[in-house]
Amino acid sequence: MFHVNTSLLRFWEKEFSGILDLSKDSRGNRQYTPQDISKIRVLYNLIKEQGYTLEGAQKYLKENRKEAFERDAIYSSLLKIKKQLLDLKNQL
Numbered sequence: 001m002f003h004v005n006t007s008l009l010r011f012w013e014k015e016f017s018g019i020l021d022l023s024k025d026s027r028g029n030r031q032y033t034p035q036d037i038s039k040i041r042v043l044y045n046l047i048k049e050q051g052y053t054l055e056g057a058q059k060y061l062k063e064n065r066k067e068a069f070e071r072d073a074i075y076s077s078l079l080k081i082k083k084q085l086l087d088l089k090n091q092l
Helices: 006-015 034-049 054-091
Strands: none
Touching: 006 034, 034 054
């Protein structure tokens, strides 16, 4: 989904342990919920797209956590609307 290595996701899980608290099955495999994907999307946006350092992203999330996740919710809603509009366009 994000085109990153699994090792990067594991690294982020350690670095952002207060944010990314992923559940694991009995074999130790990570199970990603929609909320986990949202958290990863926020981290991806901050680090990969906006160029924050790990420390900078941690500081930003400490100060603006609610705002960051609200923006992600808006982004997700806009993506759904875009998909619906494209589907309508294709039906015409």
